[in-house]
Amino acid sequence: MNGNSTLAAHRSQGMKAAQLLFPAYLWLVLAVFLPLSAMVFFSFVTEMPFTGKPWSMTVANYAAFFTTGIYAKLLLSSLRLAFEVTFWCVVLGFPAAYVLAKVLKGRSREAIFLLVILPFWSNGLVRVFSWAMVLRSGGILDTLLNAVLPFKVDIDLIYSYPAVIIGLVHSYVPYIVLTCYLSLQAIDDSVIEAARSLGASRFTVLRRLIIPLSLPGIVAGAVLVFVPVIGSFMEPRILGGRTGTFYGTVIEDQFVAVFNWPLGAALSFILLAVVLFILAAASPVMRRSA
Amino acid sequence: MSPLTRLLEVVGRLFVGLLLAFLYLPIVIMGLMSFNASPFYMLPIEWSTTWYVQLAGNAQLVDASLYSLKIALATALIATTLGTAASLALFRYEFKGKKILQALLLPPIAIPWLITGTAMLVFFFGVGIGRGLHALILGHVALALPYVIIVNNARLKTFAPELEEAARSLGANQWQVTRRVTLPWIAPSVVAGALFAFAVSFDQFVVSYFLATPGQTTLPVEIYAAIRKGFTPEINAVSTIIIVLSMALMLFTARFYKFGGND
């Protein structure tokens, strides 16, 4: 008939696709993308509009971040927390993933893999809470250790920085195990054997083959840990007590205690910028795996 | 196998064992303590179910549980329906902007819930949606949708498009093709997606924390409030129930959906 028919067929495909896609994406736009964009707007106002109070546009909320120094300092301490948690997660998670992928076989591998990622799908709040009980002074850990050890120990980690680290590592280490396991499993065993047959030592194989090949998995896992940890507020609150003031908890305060929503929005948006920067920086490495 | 290799393997297994201990120890202790009559967690354990009995009488926690359950069921239903439809479209059709649509699934997962939650609060407040049940469902479904779509897409990758073509060549219309050929194939991932959606909603604390009204909150928000007021053994009991249930749910999901593999 004519050359337009292909185009028409293409368009009708698009129409059919649109019918199926529309509800889901409308929902995402309404509940995620519009809110995120709206937050930009609300971060530039003096008072929340629609409350009856007079309001105007301002950059004061961002000025507060850059001039007072307190928020920037908290952001830095959140970043430091995220680095430390990520570090420990990799240190614990990568070797475990390696053992799972290359040492264990068959059913025991399947079962242990499931056991490792299972907590990650259970309630995070409750898991953090369980640590609070273990770590507090006069808690289970003291009692148990004192029953075994001849000398008196007093473990009072609750409401301390290490407690926050322990809780967060506990929460996020399954991510690292999962992503590293997937990329380690993709490495053909014969590649490792070939390297060994060429005379490479175990350490050389690890350094020259295994780590470079599983790097996308490590980076993906690290990002999956790092990003939520910078924005964490529940874990520091429960396990950190007084020492648990981080960037996330300050944002929480703006919304539930101080009720300075515009400042909260500005602080959230700055955090979002940091997060997007990290995701963008890591994406070239992560894409290699895909 | 050389002795050194064997030694390294033993060390490796030991390491994984320690990691598992680290992951499960606090949960197990919490579970044990929920059966300890002493409110101060004194040892040795004095076995008792008193906290569970008290929990059953705690109207606030029971209410919050039912509220959470209601939201999670609604979320699972809506997210599974919308998400499965979207994943079928992404699988079936070629169109401009498909890559962008797929990329748009990542922000709800990758952006910290603190940011998403506060953004929802501000926006819903601004446009008059406010807080409460509808806001919670709106938010939870949005968080669950990407999981449903991603899980379905992974399963659809193993589906041969000729099966749909064959069904159509035999005279089946689009709906018959979907219902009789495609959906049976992706049934495991639809079920897994629904379970994920349920879990995302039922365990959701951060977003609920900002979107729930103070009078009527979800279980995790209620637990958080109780923890911040001080430890109570009842919270131990309810937490134990939650963790056992959510792990059982995930074990069930894993049976259905062999994370990425297929039988």
Add this chain to the structure above:
Amino acid sequence: MASVEVRNLSRSFGTFKALDDVSISFEDGGFYALLGPSGSGKTTLLRLIAGFGYPDQGHIAIGGESVERVPLEKRNIGMVFQSYALFPNMNVFDNIAFGLDVRGVPREDAAREVRRALELVQLSELETRRPHQLSGGQRQRVALARAIVINPRVLLLDEPLGALDKALRLDMQVELKRIQREVGITTIFVTHDQEEALTMSDRIGILRAGQLVEEGAPEDIYRRPKTRFAATFLGEANIFEGIWTDGRLRLADGTLLETAPGAGRGATGEPGCCLIRPEQVRIAGENDGGTGNRLEGRITRRLFAGNWTTVFVDYQGKTIRVGQANTDFLKLEDGSKVTLAFSGSNTIPLQS
């Protein structure tokens, strides 16, 4: 059952012309093979007849009814896929019943039809098996039964035997042919296997780069191809190039080859080529005179393949294949001089 008419059909994918102005007719009840290398457009042609996508230009008629804008599910065709595409969630019976089911045929009538189809493909005892419990050949039969049970106007087969091993493939060729005769349905099947096309079909269409190069009965195409492409694609071929001189082909060394009359003959002075099949070439004794074309060459290699022997003869730097069911060849030695003889009537002029 119906004839299929294809007129001036074109289809592009982006800048790639998958089909370029193809016209061909398939008569009612015939068995047609579409043959060509990959990318030749044979599968595209089959899929357009089936209704997977619409042509950019041209017409398709099934049984005289124009269908190029009719969607696939309304065309009433039977299609067998290379992968068979059996529904994994249904057993053999339900797979075959599917097409009747979606047409709303009552369960009992459908069951009767399905049983008959199962009998036809000789799988009656396997109706409750699942696809993954079947062998490749059995799957193929189920796919066939599923396609013909809906009583389609045309049966379309996309490389139906491609996934089977060689022995099974020969069995299935016979089987497929038997079933097609029994049902009497117009059948079009796509293959890249020339032997399959030759043994099974009533007519063959050869495609290349989106165009129909040649069409005809298998024996005609094999014995008297019109084009160089068809000559070399279908079977083994010795091709001589030269200059036409009064209906004879003058080779580079001046030898004149007698050729059969045909459209491939060019006017005197034009370059051209002709075909001689290996089995039409004979190795003549030094002095056994005779008429026809005679060339002198030297044996370079002999290939024994049981019932067949191929001898490679070097003639002026060009290798000529001579094939015969004659083991006397084995007595010849590499390097020995031979005379090749073949008649002019078997030397076919080709259009290039």
